[in-house]
Amino acid sequence: MDHVILNRAASERVRHFGPRVDIVREGDKPKDVHLILSGWACRYKQLEDGRRQVVSFFLPGDICDINVFILREMDHSIGTITPVSIADLPHEFFDHVAARHPRIVAAFWWETLVDAAIQREWTMNLGQRTALERTAHLLCEIWLRLRVAGLTRGDSCDFPLTQADLADAAGLSKVHVNRTLQELRANGLIVLKGRTLSVPDLDRLMRAGLFNPNYLHMEHEGQQLDAATTDAAVG
Template sequence: MPQQLIRKLEQFTRLSGADRRAIWDVASRKGRFLGAHQDIIREGDKSEHVNLILDGWACRYKTLENGRRQIISFFVPGDLCDPHVCVFREMDHSIGAITPVRLAEISRDQLLDLTEAHPRVTQALWWEMLVTAAVQREWTVNLGQRTGRERIGHLLCELFIRLRAVGLTDGDSCLLPVTQVDLGDATGLSNVHVNRVLQELRADGQIVLKGRQLTIPDLETLQAVSLFNVNYLHLDREGRHLDANGPDTARAGCPVPQ
């Protein structure tokens, strides 16, 4: 169910009960299940709806003509896969399942009805899209300027903090169902380089990897060695002036911080 999306949106705006019920309703109408490594949508396809990840992990990726793949972002439960794609004639990238994935398919009309009737949801979706753009900027810096160890450490910090924000961590541990190949495709590193970096992080006690479980014993230390600044995730409720329990100042347009 869409509780992770609601929790995520409330990082930016405290939603009313009616807002939450409306999100719950549109996210519960049409579902879809895909197995691991299946494409949710391919580059060149026409998108008729927005996909909401309810369970499992997916990724956005591009593939070159020679088969090399670049992962552009990871999707975890609560993530909307490009809420704006319905305006495009065709997809300019692909979205694939990493694990078995359960999706909610939200049509363009349903999304328009939701945002027109619930201004705070619109505000929160604007914030969410702006944060997505901030994450992409940080990934560009990761690929262009950080060392291999910093790239991997930075990505692990980001994923852990994103999962924690939607209630999907257990203390200092979280599920990490991605492979070393996935990590390499996301950070521009070879499989050998990824393996070496993970071994170094383990040897230094900065991470513990057991199967698909990641533990970060000291998150602040890993952040420091990875040159990680959490500010780009904007998790400090910058949209709190849109609080549903306060004055109704929400508007349907792009939010302006105060």
């Protein structure tokens, strides 16, 4: 959501977090909406015995829970993966946008609907895809989201996720994730070196993950964001 009015709001209330800390915890009273300016974060649920399920990843430019003001308390936690900078967007900001910038409101609705579509696809991942398909599918999604945000370099991108992160997102054990990554490497579908992921042939990886990018609705993103940018500039 990279446009003038968001940048203006984001510059006023910025906080910085280290890696592997919570930005907000389940049970907290929500105050602001968080815009990820830099770094990677995740939304997760955790059982009392420490078992964790990652239910989404946040990348630079993502907004966490646009409608969070409706809730009395958070029903999930948001934690950092890398060092993260966020902008806190208050309720008043959204009141102002709703009153003066209807095209930005439409862009917010678009983002909410895409988030819901991603959640449906993650449910399909956990319920129906094999371990290799789940992992390949998740890597395809992250790769495409990074590419749309201009955060890929050729066929490579930064990739700070650990095998434990992938396990928590894919509903697999770390041992199973390790085996699956080895299989993807052996088939020439990915190259993982340190904190860098390379995808030599995205089409092959998509086929391995039974990946159809339609749920990301990327064909509409530019249209929505361009409209939002224009609206903000004249507003």
